[in-house]
Amino acid sequence: MKFDEVQKQVAGIPYINPRNAEKLYDFIIDNNVKNVLELGIAHGTASCYIAAALEEKLEGELVCVDLLEANELFSPSAEELLARTKLLKNVKIVREKTGYNWFLRNEIKANTDGYTCLPKYDLCIIDGPKNWTIDGAAFFMVDKLLKKDGWIIFDDYAWSYASAGKKGNDSTDGITHRKLSEDELNTPQIREVFQLLVMQHPNYGNFKIHGEGDWAWAQKTGGGMEKTVNIEYNVTYNTLVARAFAILNKVFKFRRI
């Protein structure tokens, strides 16, 4: 299915933004990407773009994983949206009671031959709880399943529990904000996973950080190459206005009435 057609069919359904959706779709079309793993799917919007790109290429499979309970939390569910768009054919949706790290354990076990895990994915997107412990561990498990030259994308690079708290949420994906230290609340945890685990890993390079889209990319180069970081901050008019208001708010302590 063409990009514009998917966009029309999923219009208004969160979460992936149109810019990231187009980047992702084009990346799959233009590169040797066949087997994709998406961790954290919500309504399945990004899953639709991935499945559509694979359909255009006439090859590949998407495996996507979310919590069992998320099936009822999101309407439409990923199952409904992928069925409605007729994109379910090359998609396997996995639901786990405790989360994607148990799926990753099963996947590593199923692909282990002797003492080696045979990698099978060309691209993995991590878009789940945005948590140091869960997503830090997920990275090391995904690494075992990711082919050489494959890519890993993290969403929510700059997200923090404090920023979610400002929107009125007192918990995120089972983590109660008030139980966290100030440091844990204010630190963007995916940024820490990316900078401290992924960027320091000897097998990863070609880092790209997209400020506006809040995505961070890394390639499993296998090491032996100079590490490069490409930072893209495309600040839109809306972001500038939002930032200006945030600063004014801090200075003048505007109150909502």
Ligand SMILES: C[S@@+](CC[C@H](N)C(=O)[O-])C[C@H]1O[C@@H](n2cnc3c(N)ncnc32)[C@H](O)[C@@H]1O
């Ligand atoms: C922002 S949404 C994903 C959006 C989707 N990738 C998109 O762009 O359309 C985050 C999802 O992660 C899921 N999630 C949170 N913690 C999880 C965990 N430990 N294991 C699996 N899924 C999890 C939530 O249920 C939610 O559906």
